[in-house]
Amino acid sequence: xxxxxxxxxxxxxxxxxxxxxxxxxxxxxxxxxxxxxxxxxxxxxxxxxxxxxxxxxxxxxxxxxxxxxxxxxxxxxxxxxxxxxxxxxxxxxxxxxxxxxxxxxxxxxxxxxxxxxxxxxxxxxxxxxxxxxxxxxxxxxxxxxxxxxxxxxxxxxxxxxxxxxxxxxxxxxxxxxxxxxxxxxxxxxxxxxxxxxxxxxxxxxxxxxxxxxxxxxxxxxxxxxxxxxxxxxxxxxxxxxxxxxxxxxxxxxxxxxxxxxxxxxxxxxxxxxxxxxxxxxxxxxxxxxxxxxxxxxxxxxxxxxxxxxxxxxxxxxxxxxxxxxxxxxxxxxxxxxxxxxxxxxxxxxxxxxxxxxxxxxxxxxxxxxxxxxxxxxxxxxxxxxxxxxxxxxxx
Amino acid sequence: xxxxxxxxxxxxxxxxxxxxxxxxxxxxxxxxxxxxxxxxxxxxxxxxxxxxxxxxxxxxxxxxxxxxxxxxxxxxxxxxxxxxxxxxxxxxxxxxxxxxxxxxxxxxxxxxxxxxxxxxxx
Numbered sequence: 001x002x003x004x005x006x007x008x009x010x011x012x013x014x015x016x017x018x019x020x021x022x023x024x025x026x027x028x029x030x031x032x033x034x035x036x037x038x039x040x041x042x043x044x045x046x047x048x049x050x051x052x053x054x055x056x057x058x059x060x061x062x063x064x065x066x067x068x069x070x071x072x073x074x075x076x077x078x079x080x081x082x083x084x085x086x087x088x089x090x091x092x093x094x095x096x097x098x099x100x101x102x103x104x105x106x107x108x109x110x111x112x113x114x115x116x117x118x119x120x121x122x123x124x125x126x127x128x129x130x131x132x133x134x135x136x137x138x139x140x141x142x143x144x145x146x147x148x149x150x151x152x153x154x155x156x157x158x159x160x161x162x163x164x165x166x167x168x169x170x171x172x173x174x175x176x177x178x179x180x181x182x183x184x185x186x187x188x189x190x191x192x193x194x195x196x197x198x199x200x201x202x203x204x205x206x207x208x209x210x211x212x213x214x215x216x217x218x219x220x221x222x223x224x225x226x227x228x229x230x231x232x233x234x235x236x237x238x239x240x241x242x243x244x245x246x247x248x249x250x251x252x253x254x255x256x257x258x259x260x261x262x263x264x265x266x267x268x269x270x271x272x273x274x275x276x277x278x279x280x281x282x283x284x285x286x287x288x289x290x291x292x293x294x295x296x297x298x299x300x301x302x303x304x305x306x307x308x309x310x311x312x313x314x315x316x317x318x319x320x321x322x323x324x325x326x327x328x329x330x331x332x333x334x335x336x337x338x339x340x341x342x343x344x345x346x347x348x349x350x351x352x353x354x355x356x357x358x359x360x361x362x363x364x365x366x367x368x369x370x371x372x373x374x375x376x377x378x379x380x381x382x383x384x385x386x387x388x389x390x391x392x393x394x395x
Numbered sequence: 396x397x398x399x400x401x402x403x404x405x406x407x408x409x410x411x412x413x414x415x416x417x418x419x420x421x422x423x424x425x426x427x428x429x430x431x432x433x434x435x436x437x438x439x440x441x442x443x444x445x446x447x448x449x450x451x452x453x454x455x456x457x458x459x460x461x462x463x464x465x466x467x468x469x470x471x472x473x474x475x476x477x478x479x480x481x482x483x484x485x486x487x488x489x490x491x492x493x494x495x496x497x498x499x500x501x502x503x504x505x506x507x508x509x510x511x512x513x514x515x516x517x
Contacts, residue, residue, distance in 0.1 A: 185457075185484035188505040189413065192484075195506035196419040203509070204426045226506055230486065237487075245488040247495075255514060262510035288486055288504065 063142070064152040068094045068110045071151065080158055082127040094154065097125050109139040113152045116141055122159065134163040173240050180236040184229050191229070195222040199266065219267035227299055230292050231361040235344065238368050246286040246372055253281040253290065253315055253322060260294045261313065264302070271302060272310040279317035283394040289369045296362040297326040297388050304386070305330035317394055324390040333381040341379060342367040366390070405516055406430045408447055410440040410466070411455035411482065420453065423509055429516075437461025444470060444477075451478040451516060456485070456494065464497040471498030480515060482507055 054061055054074045060081070063072040070092050077083050098106040102123035109119025118140040126132050136157045141149030201207065202215040237244045254277040261273050294313075301311045305328035314325040333341065344364040363377075366388075370377040375392035407429050411417040414435065421431045432447040434440035437460050444452065452470060456463035467479050481499045483490060494502045501515045 181485065181487060188484035189416075192505035192507065193413070193415050193419070195508065196416065196423065199509060200419050200423050200426070203423070222506060230504075233486070247488050247491050249495075259510060259514055262513070263508045266508060266510050288491065288502070 058157070060156045062094070062154040062156070064094050064110075064139075064154055066114060066149065066151065068152065070094050080127070080133075080156070082129040082131065098123055099125075106137065106139075109137060110152065113139040113141045114149055116143075116149055132160070133158060134160045177236060177240055180233060184233045187229050188226070191222055191225055195219060195226070198222065216267055216269065223264070223267055223295075224299065227292075227295055227362065231296070231365045234292070234365045234368065235361050238365075244289065244368060244372055246289060248284040248286055250282060251285040251287045251290065253283070253285065253317075253324070256287055256291055257294055257313055257315055257324070260291050260298065263295075264298055268302065271307070273298065274310060274312050276312065276314045278315070279322075280394065281315055281317045281322055283317075283322060283392070285373060285392070286369075289372070293366045293369050293390060294324070294326075296366050297324075297390075300362055300388070301326050301328035301330075301386075304328060320394050322392050322394050324392070325387050327385055327387045329384055330386055332383050333379070333386060338379060338381065342377065363388075403516075404428050404430065405451055406432075406447065406449045407451045407453065407516075408432050408434065408440065408443055408449035409453045410434045410437070410443075410458070410463070411453075412436060412458045413455070416455075420507070424512075427509070437463075437466040440466055441469065444474070449477070451480065453480045453482055453512075454499075456481055456483045456490065464493055467494070467497040467499050478515075480512075 054076075057074075058076065060077045061074040062070060062077075065071055070089050073086055073089060075086070077086060077089070081089075083089060095103060095106055095110065102121075102125060105121035105123050109121050112119030118138055120136075120138050122134065122136050124132070124134055136159045137154060139152055139154045142151040142153050144150035198215050198218045201211070202219065207215065234244050254275075257275050257277070261275055264271070264273060298311065298313070305311065309329035312325075312327045314323075314327070316323050342363050343360075345360055367377045370390050370392065373392050375390060377388065377390045379386065379388050381387075407424055409417050409421050409424070409431060410433070411420070412435050417433050417435065421433050424431045432443050432449065434443040436458055440452070440454070440461075443449075454463040454466060458466075461469075463481060463483075467481070470477055470479060479499045479501075481494045481502045482505060483494070483502065484505045486502075486504045491502050503511050503515075
C-alpha cells in the first residue's frame with residue numbers, strides 16, 4: 001500500500017514530536033524524582049529534629065484526643081511521672097490525673113485548646129509513685145486539614161523546685177515581717193515608759209531649770225523615735241507587700257489634727273503651731289495612718305524651720321475633697337531636691353539636712369499613705385514658705 | 396485645742412501587766428483629776444470592774460492569763476456602755492481589726508500621750 005503524498009513526512013513529524021514529548025516527560029519525571037527525594041530528606045531531617053527535641057526537652061509532651069484521652073506521650077514521662085510502662089497511661093482520661101481546683105484548671109485549659117486557642121495553668125499532681133509535684137502546663141490545639149482542632153498537644157514542665165523556693169521565700173518574708181513587727185512592739189514598750197515618766201515629771205513636778213529644759217528635749221526625742229518606729233513598720237509593709245492596708249472608719253480630720261498638734265505642743269510648748277479648719281472634714285479615713293501623715297509633716301516642719309517661726313496647718317473640705325496643708329517658714333528647698341523629696345532613703349541631700357531628717361522615710365511614707373487613701377501629696381517651696389499639701393477624696 | 400481646760404472627773408480602770416507603765420499612767424490620770432483603779436491581769440480586772448464600777452477601762456492588749464481582746468469581749472457583753480480603750484504596741488491592720496471586733500471604742504498606740512487620751516474620755 002502506497003501512502004498518499006506527504007503522509008510519510010507527517011508521520012515522521014509526529015514521531016519526532018512524540019519523541020520530544022517523551023524526552024520532556026522523562027526530564028520532568030527526573031525532576032519530580034529529585035524533588036521527591038529532597039522532600040523525603042527534608043521530612044527525615046524534620047523528623048530527626050522533632051525526635052531530638054522531644055528526647056532532649058526536660059518537659060513531657062503528650063498528644064491527647066479532643067476528649068482529652070492520652071494517645072501518646074514522650075519518653076521523658078518515665079522519669080517525670082515515675083512511670084515504668086508508658087503504655088499503661090495511653091487510653092486514660094488525662095483530666096483524671098488532676099484533683100480539685102487543679103482539675104478545674106486542667107479542664108479549662110483543655111476547653112481553651114478545643115476552642116482553638118491555648119490554655120495554661122500551674123497545678124499539683126503527684127507522680128504515679130506518689131511523689132508530690134507541681135507542674136506548669138500548656139495545652140494547645142493540633143489542627144487538621146480543615147483548620148479545625150482535631151487533637152490536642154500538652155506540654156508539662158516540672159516546677160516543683162520553683163514552687164518550694166517560692167514557699168520558702170514567702171515563709172522568710174512572713175518571718176521578716178513578724179520580726180520587724182515584734183521589734184517595733186518591743187521598742188514601743190520601753191519608749192512608752194520613758195515618754196510617760198518624762199511627761200509626768202514635766203507636768204506634775206516643780207522642776208529645777210536644767211530639768212525643765214532637759215525634759216522637753218527627752219520628750220521630743222521620744223516623739224521622733226515613736227515616729228521612726230511607725231515609719232519603719234509602714235516601710236516594711238510597703239517593701240514586702242507593696243501597700244499599707246487601711247482600716248477606714250468615720251474620722252473627723254479637724255479633731256484629729258487638733259489632737260496631733262496637742263501632742264506636739266506638749267513636748268514643744270514654745271513652738272507656735274496654728275490649726276485652721278474649714279468645711280466638711282468627716283470622712284472614711286484610717287485615723288492611725290492620717291495621724292501618722294500629720295505627725296510626719298509637722299515634725300518635718302519643726303525640723304526644717306527656725307524655732308521662732310510659726311507653723312500653719314490648714315484643713316479644708318470642699319466639693320467632696322479635703323486638703324491638708326502644712327506650712328513652715330524655713331529656707332526654700334533647692335529645685336534639684338524637690339523631685340527626690342518623696343523617695344525613700346534619699347542620698348542626694350546635704351549631710352546636715354539628712355542628719356536632721358533621719359532615714360528620710362517620713363515623706364515617702366506620707367506619699368504612700370496619701371495614695372492608699374486615693375489622694376496625692378505635693379510640695380511647693382518659695383523663700384519664706386514651704387507648703388506640703390495632701391489632697392484626699394472625702395468619700 | 397480639743398477639750399482644753401479641766402476635763403470631767405471620770406472613774407477609770409487601767410489594766411496592764413507592766414507595773415511601771417500602769418503606775419505612771421494612773422498617776423497622770425489622777426493628776427488630771429480622775430478617780431483611778433489599777434489591775435495587772437485580766438482576772439483581776441474583772442474583779443476590779445465589779446468592785447470599782449469604772450466608766451472607762453484602759454486595757455493593754457498583750458497580757459497573761461486573759462489577753463486584752465478576751466477581756467474586752469467579756470466586758471462589752473456585760474457592760475455595753477463602758478468605754479473601752481486599747482493600749483497597744485501594735486498598730487497593724489490585723490491587731491486594730493481584732494480590737495474593733497472585740498468591742499474596743501478606741502485604739503491608742505504606745506507611747507500613749509495625755510493629749511491622745513483627753514479627747515476620748517467621755
